[in-house]
Amino acid sequence: xxxxxxxxxxxxxxxxxxxxxxxxxxxxxxxxxxxxxxxxxxxxxxxxxxxxxxxxxxxxxxxxxxxxxxxxxxxxxxxxxxxxxxxxxxxxxxxxxxxxxxxxxxxxxxxxxxxxxxxxxxxxxxxxxxxxxxxxxxxxxxxxxxxxxxxxxxxxxxxxxxxxxxxxxxxxxxxxxxxxxxxxxxxxxxxxxxxxxxxxxxxxxxxxxxxxxxxxxxxxxxxxxxxxxxxxxxxxxxxxxxxxxxxxxxxxxxxxxxxxxxxxxxxxxxxxxxxxxxxxxxxxxxxxxxxxxxxxxxxxxxxxxxxxxxxxxxxxxxxxxxxxxxxxxxxxxxxxxxxxxxxxxxxxxxxxxxxxxxxxxxxxxxxxxxxxxxxxxxxxxxxxxxxxxxxxx
Amino acid sequence: xxxxxxxxxxxxxxxxxxxxxxxxxxxxxxxxxxxxxxxxxxxxxxxxxxxxxxxxxxxxxxxxxxxxxxxxxxxxxxxxxxxxxxxxxxxxxxxxxxxxxxxxxxxxxxxxxxxxxxxxxxxxxxxxxxxxxxxxxxxxxxxxxxxxxxxxxxxxxxxxxxxxxxxxxxxxxxxxxxxxxxxxxxxxxxxxxxxxxxxxxxxxxxxxxxxxxxxxxxxxxxxxxxxxxxxxxxxxxxxxxxxxxxxxxxxxxxxxxxxxxxxxxxxxxxxxxxxxxxxxxxxxxxxxxxxxxxxxxxxxxxxxxxxxxxxxxxxxxxxxxxxxxxxxxxxxxxxxxxxxxxxxxxxxxxxxxxxxxxxxxxxxxxxxxxxxxxxxxxxxxxxxxxxxxxxxx
Numbered sequence: 001x002x003x004x005x006x007x008x009x010x011x012x013x014x015x016x017x018x019x020x021x022x023x024x025x026x027x028x029x030x031x032x033x034x035x036x037x038x039x040x041x042x043x044x045x046x047x048x049x050x051x052x053x054x055x056x057x058x059x060x061x062x063x064x065x066x067x068x069x070x071x072x073x074x075x076x077x078x079x080x081x082x083x084x085x086x087x088x089x090x091x092x093x094x095x096x097x098x099x100x101x102x103x104x105x106x107x108x109x110x111x112x113x114x115x116x117x118x119x120x121x122x123x124x125x126x127x128x129x130x131x132x133x134x135x136x137x138x139x140x141x142x143x144x145x146x147x148x149x150x151x152x153x154x155x156x157x158x159x160x161x162x163x164x165x166x167x168x169x170x171x172x173x174x175x176x177x178x179x180x181x182x183x184x185x186x187x188x189x190x191x192x193x194x195x196x197x198x199x200x201x202x203x204x205x206x207x208x209x210x211x212x213x214x215x216x217x218x219x220x221x222x223x224x225x226x227x228x229x230x231x232x233x234x235x236x237x238x239x240x241x242x243x244x245x246x247x248x249x250x251x252x253x254x255x256x257x258x259x260x261x262x263x264x265x266x267x268x269x270x271x272x273x274x275x276x277x278x279x280x281x282x283x284x285x286x287x288x289x290x291x292x293x294x295x296x297x298x299x300x301x302x303x304x305x306x307x308x309x310x311x312x313x314x315x316x317x318x319x320x321x322x323x324x325x326x327x328x329x330x331x332x333x334x335x336x337x338x339x340x341x342x343x344x345x346x347x348x349x350x351x352x353x354x355x356x357x358x359x360x361x362x363x364x365x366x367x368x369x370x371x372x373x374x375x376x377x378x379x380x381x382x383x384x385x386x387x388x389x390x391x392x393x
Numbered sequence: 394x395x396x397x398x399x400x401x402x403x404x405x406x407x408x409x410x411x412x413x414x415x416x417x418x419x420x421x422x423x424x425x426x427x428x429x430x431x432x433x434x435x436x437x438x439x440x441x442x443x444x445x446x447x448x449x450x451x452x453x454x455x456x457x458x459x460x461x462x463x464x465x466x467x468x469x470x471x472x473x474x475x476x477x478x479x480x481x482x483x484x485x486x487x488x489x490x491x492x493x494x495x496x497x498x499x500x501x502x503x504x505x506x507x508x509x510x511x512x513x514x515x516x517x518x519x520x521x522x523x524x525x526x527x528x529x530x531x532x533x534x535x536x537x538x539x540x541x542x543x544x545x546x547x548x549x550x551x552x553x554x555x556x557x558x559x560x561x562x563x564x565x566x567x568x569x570x571x572x573x574x575x576x577x578x579x580x581x582x583x584x585x586x587x588x589x590x591x592x593x594x595x596x597x598x599x600x601x602x603x604x605x606x607x608x609x610x611x612x613x614x615x616x617x618x619x620x621x622x623x624x625x626x627x628x629x630x631x632x633x634x635x636x637x638x639x640x641x642x643x644x645x646x647x648x649x650x651x652x653x654x655x656x657x658x659x660x661x662x663x664x665x666x667x668x669x670x671x672x673x674x675x676x677x678x679x680x681x682x683x684x685x686x687x688x689x690x691x692x693x694x695x696x697x698x699x700x701x702x703x704x705x706x707x708x709x710x711x712x713x714x715x716x717x718x719x720x721x722x723x724x725x726x727x728x729x730x731x732x733x734x735x736x737x738x739x740x741x742x743x744x745x746x747x748x749x750x751x752x753x754x755x756x757x758x759x760x761x762x763x764x765x766x767x768x769x770x771x772x773x774x775x776x777x778x779x780x781x782x783x784x785x786x
Contacts, residue, residue, distance in 0.1 A: 145753050155753065203620055215719065219612055226721020227596055230753040237715035238749055240633070250749060322630035322712065323719055326608065328619020356631055356643060360538055360548070360623040 002136045002177050003049035004393045009034060009042045014051060014071070014390040018095055019194075022055060022070035043069060051075065051094075071095060076131075077389075078138040078175070079381025080119045083184060084108050084158055084211040087115065089122040090378035091131050096194060096386060100126040101378060108143055111161030112170075120174060135177045137389040139381030140167060141187035143211070145230050151181045154229070157247070158211070180384050184208070184377060185232060186223045188370075189216025191380030192333055196372045201331045206370070207234075207320065208336035209345075211260045217327070235259065237319045254319050258312035260291040260337055266308050267294045276304035295341045306344060313345045317352025324357040324365065335370035342369065395529045395570050396442035397786045402427060402435045407444060407464070407783040411488055412587075415448060415463035436462060444468065444487075464488060469524075470782075471531040471568070472774025473512045476577060477501050477551055477604040480508065482515040483771035484524050489587060489779060491768060493519040501536055504554030505563075513567060528570045530782040532774030533560060534580035536604070538623050544574045547622070550640070551604065573777050577601070577770060578625060579616045581763075582609025584773030585726055589765045594723045599763070600627075600713065601729035602738075604653045610720070628652065630712045647712050651705035653684040653730055659701050660687045669697035688734045699737060706738045710745025717750040717758065728763035735762065 005011040012032050017023060023031075029039045046052035053072050057065040071094030081088040085108070090101040102122045108115055126132055144156025151168025153159055172179040189206040192198040198206075198218065206216040215232035217224040225231050235255040236248050243252025244262075256262060267289045271279035278297050283289050297305035320332065332353070334346060350367050357365075370376060398404040405425050410416060416424075422432045439445035446465050450458040464487030474481040478501070483494040495515045501508055519525055537549025544561025546552055565572040582599040585591040591599075591611065599609040608625035610617040618624050628648040629641050636645025637655070649655060660682045664672035671690050676682050690698035713725065725746070727739060743760050750758075763769055 217719075219617065224612065226754065227723040228721055228753050228756060230718070230751055231721035232719060233721075233751050233754070234715070234719055236749075236751055237718055238711060318631060319715065322627075322715060325623070325630055326610075326625060326627055326716055326719070328621055328624035328626075330620040356629075358623055358626050358629055360621050361619065361626070363621060 002389055003051055004389060005049075005051070005391070006045065007042070007392060009038075010046055011391050013042060013046065015387075017052065017069065017071045018386060018390060021095060022068050024066040024068055026066035028069060074133050075136050076134060077382040077386050078123060078132070078135050078177075079187075079378040079385075080116075080123075080138065080140040080171075081184060081187065081377030081381055082106075082108060082115060082119065082140065082142045083377075084143045087119055087122065088374065088378050089119055089126065090375075090382070091123075091126050092379070092382040094136075094386070096379055096382045098375060098378065100129060100131045101375065102126060103374065108159050108162070112159075112165040112167065113161075116167070116170060120171075135175050137178045137180075137385035138171055138175055139187060139383070139385035140171065140179065140181045141184035141377050141381055142167070142181065143184045145233065146181055146183050148180070148182055148225055148229050151179065153181075178385060178389055180388055182223070182384055183214070183216075183229075183232075185214035185216040186225070187216075187380035187384055188335060188376040189218050189223060189333075189380065190383040191372055191376030191378070192335075192370065193218055193221065193380075194383040195379050196370060196376060197333055197366075197368055198331055203327070204329045204331040204333065205232075205320075205323065205327065206333045206335055206376075207316070209259065209316065209334065210336035213255050213259050213316070215323070234319060234323065237322075239315050239318055254315060257315040263291045263294050263308060263312060264289055267291075267297075267305065270304045270308065276302055278302045279304060291337060291341075298341065298344060309341050309344045310348050312341075313348025314352055316345075317349040318356065320349060321353045321356035324353055324361050328358075328361045329365065332365065332367040333370050334367065335372075335376060395782055396444055397782060398442075398444070398784070399438065400435070400785060402431075403439055404784050406435060406439065408780075410445065410462065410464045411779060411783060414488055415461050417459040417461055419459035421462060467526050468529050469527060470775040470779055471516060471525070471528050471570075472580075472771040472778075473509075473516075473531065473533040473564075474577060474580065474770030474774055475499075475501060475508060475512065475533065475535045476770075477536045480512055480515065481767065481771050482512055482519065483768070483775070484516075484519050485772070485775040487529075487779070489772055489775045491771065493522060493524045494768065494771060495519060496767065501552050501555070505552075505558040505560065506554075509560065509563060513564075516568075528568050530571045530573075530778035531564055531568055532580060532776070532778035533564065533572065533574045534577035534770050534774055535560070535574065536577045538626065539574055539576050541573070541575055541618055541622055544572065546574075571778060571782055573781055575616070575777055576607070576609075576622075576625075578607040578609040579618070580609075580773035580777055581728055581769040582611050582616060582726075582773065583776040584765055584769030584771070585728075585763065586611055586614065586773075587776040588772050589763060589769060590726055590759075590761055591724055596720070597722045597724040597726065598625075598713075598716065598720065599726045599728055599769075600709070602652065602709065602727065603729035606648050606652050606709070608716070627712060627716065630715075632708050632711055647708060650708040656684045656687050656701060656705060657682055660684075660690075660698065663697045663701065669695055671695045672697060684730060684734075691734065691737060702734050702737050703741050705734075706741025707745055709738075710742040711749065713742060714746045714749035717746055717754050721751075721754045722758070725758065725760045726763050727760070728765075728769060 075094030087106040088103040153162045213235040215234045236253040240252040244256040246253035246256035271283040468487030480499040481496045546555045561572045606628040608627045629646040633645040637649040639646035639649035664676040
């Protein structure tokens with residue numbers, strides 16, 4: 001059984017050592033405002049629990065040299081980042097540094113049993129490398145709505161076979177550790193909060209543009225999930241009543257205008273209509289066009305591809321402009337596969353948001369591309385479960 | 394100087410007595426989880442500070458009868474709710490019950506000095522009635538963006554002469570008590586949280602449709618203001634690029650489609666175009682048509698007026714649908730002068746939100762009209778300042 005801190009002081013010390021790395025007792029005492037003797041009691045208890053260890057002496061600050069304290073180097077958190085078409089498994093130490101990370105294509109629509117077995121297989125590879133003496137907790141992200149409390153997906157549209165599948169319970173039994181399950185966009189936002197551009201930002205939005213479009217919302221340094229866990233599900237916000245028909249049955253939803261799927265659809269239409277010889281050649285040779293192909297065509301200067309990305313950015317911007325006025329965040333991060341479309345997309349999003357949002361809300365608002373690329377999800381998964389393990393039960 | 398609690402236990406006791414009314418020592422001990430002797434120490438100190446008093450004995454719960462404790466009946470909070478065209482001043486006791494409330498028309502555009510003098514005059518009337526032995530704190534709402542930290546409006550569009558006027562400082566000096574200043578929609582949301590339909594709801598939105606359109610956002614039982622204090626400023630969210638020109642310079646903003654001002658504009662156009670004999674007669678006799686006139690015409694069955702209100706509700710609903718998908722609140726309250734348009738408006742808003750928001754987000758989502766009518770703002774103003782006074786300094 002994973003040890004947990006026994007009071008708020010211990011929890012605070014663990015999170016501090018996780019986020020700031022090894023610290024001297026003197027430095028820790030300054031931050032947590034405990035007397036030297038009380039601090040020693042709490043640290044001794046954390047050492048007994050196997051969560052913390054002492055590691056030599058710090059340089060003198062004038063008096064006696066203070067002992068260095070760090071998280072146990074045997075601590076391990078595991079993260080599963082399950083996407084629509086891929087699966088990432090990683091293991092981190094207590095400071096959430098990624099020690100091993102494997103990724104492979106995997107269709108989430110193959111169902112919970114198949115996909116989770118694959119995740120456990122991938123974890124086995126990391127185990128075989130000797131990276132995982134013990135698992136202290138596992139954080140899991142899935143590409144759909146999740147009942148966070150119950151640890152299971154609820155009516156997820158692109159995950160047949162997953163509805164109310166007890167993911168937390170199944171993986172918890174398998175690995176014998178605490179497990180939390182959340183939406184993939186939420187764990188990406190946690191990754192950005194821990195190791196990305198949002199490290200010092202309390203209130204921000206992470207917009208993931210991939211197969212679909214979703215948004216992770218952080219308020220006061222914590223994920224905001226809403227009353228039924230669906231907060232940030234922005235893919236079906238209306239851009240225009242007269243827009244394309246959406247899979248949800250409405251017309252003109254953001255995802256119907258722009259997402260990996262919509263981009264592939266529109267690029268195929270451009271190719272068939274003879275408006276892009278490059279895309280037409282791709283369609284001819286591969287039989288299909290993906291969002292990645294459009295990105296490559298745009299990078300090579302194909303005007304039709306650039307126009308599609310610009311139009312997509314404009315529609316994302318129209319929705320984000322309203323959300324920025326409403327939420328007044330300190331940062332907007334654009335991430336996900338389609339964000340690989342890069343600066344053309346970003347420029348268009350920025351242009352619309354800066355023009356259409358309230359000036360007060362955009363005065364100091366950076367809108368940036370994620371710099372964590374493929375690791376935001378797994379770092380966020382580890383952060384999610386470490387927040388739980390490093391809290392009082 | 395207003396006394397403040399000296400520790401978190403005292404603060405918790407004060408808020409409990411404010412929200413739940415008089416309680417026996419035994420009941421208080423159960424809630425705050427203090428030993429009988431520690432509770433006695435904290436209560437004694439609150440009595441010394443003049444914030445609390447004892448009031449007889451409770452019925453026996455089996456053993457010795459426990460003493461009843463209540464907030465001092467001499468506690469008074471003052472609230473100024475300054476709207477675009479009206480001013481409300483009220484005084485409450487410590488439990489935030491309104492003891493006196495005066496309201497009169499007043500144009501905020503007359504500037505800070507004129508309007509605040511008027512507010513102080515109105516307060517004088519309440520004082521003359523003997524209602525205010527002492528003021529322990531004042532909460533002020535104004536119809537524009539506010540720097541909450543600085544206690545002043547910042548670049549408020551409809552408040553000429555108020556930009557960076559030190560409202561908190563001016564009123565604090567005048568009344569010799571703590572003062573907080575916030576946006577009028579935020580204090581209405583606090584009023585609903587304290588005494589309205591949101592009493593047991595942690596995360597909700599209050600949408601005020603008056604001269605303009607704004608939204609108060611409550612997250613985890615507290616106002617969410619955003620990083621620059623403009624959160625909830627939804628009046629300029631885009632409904633449609635091809636819509637009417639807005640005062641902000643963009644086209645198709647929500648307020649350009651629907652607000653008290655837009656409704657008066659559209660009703661005047663209907664009257665002039667001969668599409669509503671009733672509105673035409675009103676225009677003829679009064680020289681102008683107000684939103685209230687439209688409400689009355691609709692109530693009397695005027696088809697043009699009903700159509701205007703329906704169209705307005707549809708546009709509000711289109712914006713709210715997106716915000717509900719994003720924020721996933723537990724409740725949406727519609728309030729403000731135009732909300733007096735009542736159930737026709739509400740039905741249209743509901744219809745669009747329930748159709749266009751994510752089903753998960755609307756499954757258990759009530760969308761309701763405020764039941765506090767004109768008192769949400771002043772109760773919220775009192776709540777705002779009492780949260781401050783009943784907290785450790």
